[in-house]
Amino acid sequence: PNPGVIDAGHRNGVPVYGTIFLPPTAYGGQIQWVRDLVQKSGSTFPVADKLIEMTEYYGFDGWFINQETAGGDAQLAEDVRDFMIYLQDNSNLEIQWYDSMVESGGISWQNQLNSSNDWFFQHEGNLVSDWMFLNFNWNETRLTNSATLAATLGRSPYELYAGIDVQSNGYNTGANWGALFPEGAEHVTSV
Numbered sequence: 001p002n003p004g005v006i007d008a009g010h011r012n013g014v015p016v017y018g019t020i021f022l023p024p025t026a027y028g029g030q031i032q033w034v035r036d037l038v039q040k041s042g043s044t045f046p047v048a049d050k051l052i053e054m055t056e057y058y059g060f061d062g063w064f065i066n067q068e069t070a071g072g073d074a075q076l077a078e079d080v081r082d083f084m085i086y087l088q089d090n091s092n093l094e095i096q097w098y099d100s101m102v103e104s105g106g107i108s109w110q111n112q113l114n115s116s117n118d119w120f121f122q123h124e125g126n127l128v129s130d131w132m133f134l135n136f137n138w139n140e141t142r143l144t145n146s147a148t149l150a151a152t153l154g155r156s157p158y159e160l161y162a163g164i165d166v167q168s169n170g171y172n173t174g175a176n177w178g179a180l181f182p183e184g185a186e187h188v189t190s191v
Contacts (some may be wrong), residue, residue, distance in 0.1 A: 006060050015061040017096065018054075022069045024107070038079040043088045052070070052091040060128070062094030072105030081119050084128045096161075097121065097129035109135035112142035113114035113149050113160055121160075122153040134189070136165045140179035143188045160189040 001016050002065060020037070023029035032068050037047050051063060060189040084095055102108045102116040112134055114133075121132045134146065147157030162180055166173045181187045 001058075001060050006058065010059075015094065016064050017059060017064045017094070018051075019064045019066065020051075022067045024068045025070050029069035031069050031076075034067060034069050034076060034080070035058045038076070038083040039119075040079075045083050048083055048086050048090070052087065052093060054063050055091070055093055062096070062123055064096045064098070064133075065100040065129075067101045068107055068147070071108045072107075074099065077101060077103050077105040078115050081123060084120070085123070085126050088127050094130045095128075096131040096133060098133045098154065099135045109137070110137075110191060111135045111137040113146040118149060118153065121150070122155055131159050131161055131190075133161045133163055136163045137178060138162050138179070140182075143179050147188050157188065162175075164188050164191065 003016060003044060006121045022037070023030075032067050036161060037049065038045060055062065065084065072080075080101060084097070087093055087095055097120045099110050099112075099117055100107050101120070102110065103119055104116075107114070113121060115133060117132075120128055134142075138146075146160050150160055152156045164173060164175045180189065180191055
């Protein structure tokens with residue numbers, strides 16, 4: 001984000017994030033880019049160190065990480081998770097993860113927090129991401145199950161964000177508002 005956006009966001013109480021987008025192979029993504037991002041040097045992640053340095057220098061709040069490149073394996077998924085834990089352990093940055101890569105290393109949008117993607121949110125007592133953006137095809141059951149699992153992990157269900165895709169249809173996009181905001185009850189996740 002540029003300084004004007006950062007300043008405007010902060011003057012209005014809005015955190016500002018940079019985006020790391022690793023695109024699908026259909027759009028030119030290469031799995032080597034993911035491997036390069038999470039490459040280790042001894043016990044450090046050099047790219048993570050540079051991301052921390054850049055974020056602190058420019059004064060924005062963290063990173064939205066969207067890894068949608070196919071071709072990964074379980075080891076790469078572990079490396080991505082450990083990269084995010086390293087960011088958490090070595091900075092005050094906020095990390096938001098997009099529901100795309102699963103723990104096997106494949107790309108499989110879960111549309112919920114579940115046992116296939118929960119270690120990108122919380123892993124063995126380690127904060128991995130501050131928030132998770134749940135892909136757009138959530139429903140009442142998936143949101144309820146996600147909120148329950150978040151609580152089981154010791155996390156707030158409001159650290160899960162149910163995505164609504166307004167890119168293709170703008171304000172005409174429909175959403176199952178009742179699943180998010182049930183009548184007479186607290187909302188289930190954030191949006």
